[in-house]
Amino acid sequence: MLGVGKPYGPAPLFIGRDMRVIDNKALLLRLRNNQQVTQVIPKSKALPDNKVVVNWGIDETHVLKNLGINAPSPIEGRYEWTGKHQPFAHQKTTSSFLTLNKRAFCFNEQGTGKTASAIWAADFLMNQGKVNRVLVICPLSIMDSAWKEDLFTFAMHRTVDIAYGSAKKRAEVINSSAEFVIINYDGVEIVEDDVAAGGFDLVIVDEATHYKNSQTKRWKTLNRLLGPDKWLWMLTGTPAAQSPVDAYGLAKLVNPKAVPRFFGSFRDMVMYKVTNFKWIPKPDATETVFKALQPAIRFTKEECLDLPDIVYTKREVELTRQQNKYYKELKDKMVMQAAGEEITTHTAAVNMNKLLQISSGAIYTDNGETLEFDIKHRYKVLREVIDESSKKVLIFVPFKHTIKLLADKLRADKITTEVISGAVKATDRTRIFKDFQEKSDPKVLVIQPQAAAHGVTLTAANTIVWWGPTSSVETYAQANARIHRAGQDHKCTIVQLQGSHIEKRVYALLDNKIDTHTKIIDLYKEILA
16 A cells, blocks of 8 residues: 555544544644644644644645644544445545545555545545535546446435536536536547536546546646646556556646656656667666655555455446447347237347347347447457456457457457357367466456356456356356455456446346346346337
């Protein structure tokens, strides 16, 4: 963990011989020179024996921090933790850290609940009158499934809206009374003037590595929107994971004094030039990056002892125009078919399988050929998950014709990838599994669920992505158990990618441990409704 100590206990709180919290209202300090406090903090009161009493508020703790006095945030004793779930210890510590830093990084690993920590911290600042409105900038895939849902879960008393769609629609949301506004990265530029005039005191950027390059329009737009009084919290579980130079754009936004004015100077600090086209990190590059990316806090999943062993999460995926066209055509055909005859279980299963295939990226035509769709939206979300993962990744793909399409795309992006399917010989499977467990490559396995759902240990990964849902609860549970078993030294994350209505309904059945085939007629009728 970077930049902060362990959580504090309940008040009255002894922080040490030289500091105490009194009645959750004031800090009693003992200093060599108490005038350093009384001269800069209004209403502080000097006492005998070099003691001083200070109001326990956000402004006062910030001043004390600037004086080098490590006082706890008042959120620790003066906040009613809202929502349906109580925070874990690491989430309280993270929220406390954020309230103490106007600009900061949160590098907590994927699956540790940093979204909730940021929401609680923002809510406390709003209660204190320090923040009026919050702008959340994040990927499209988690605007609804993560941020909006978490705001409803942890701060249901706050108003929230998503600024997405046409420029007019985005502007209407930004100019509304919503206290939290969620927007995707590239949407900010579309309505930059409205955002600038929107009264946002706090900007939260999730999966912040999208701002690593200070030469992009995206980076420059955000930089223009950040005045000196604006709060900025940048969240990512994998800072500068690909190269030390990736730290530059992030540091320039949060702590610009920590890096040189020009990118080239920072690159020379962290990299050696081998040829005109090749640079390698210097031995002290990690230390340089660490200093640049401050103030920061980090919890790994292993440090979060109170976290469950497996965290399940959903990512929304926008279907492409082509997918939407074919999905609607097939659904309309199914509606006409249902109107003319009684639907059998077989007919329902075949048609729903075709809808799932379209959602996944490829479908068999009636003459046996494969029709491939543009999977750029789903693939972009997948890359977000891979880039945020601390270990290797398993991707379960239910349909054979999508497996090659996906594997080729990953390899083209230089992500070392192997495929496990019914077409792979047993000897090759054994070699692939062994390499995955024991060597640095491959980083990703693309797997047909039935081909590796039983008996195999793949604990070199701690993240599973379901490209699309399977219909079997047993297959789903057994596939997830490939990483959650003896030998796993990390907490695990299961990610469901969902874009169509049928995918969401099948995942809901899996979440409730219901096999799709037991509800197939009911599900079919619901899809057609």
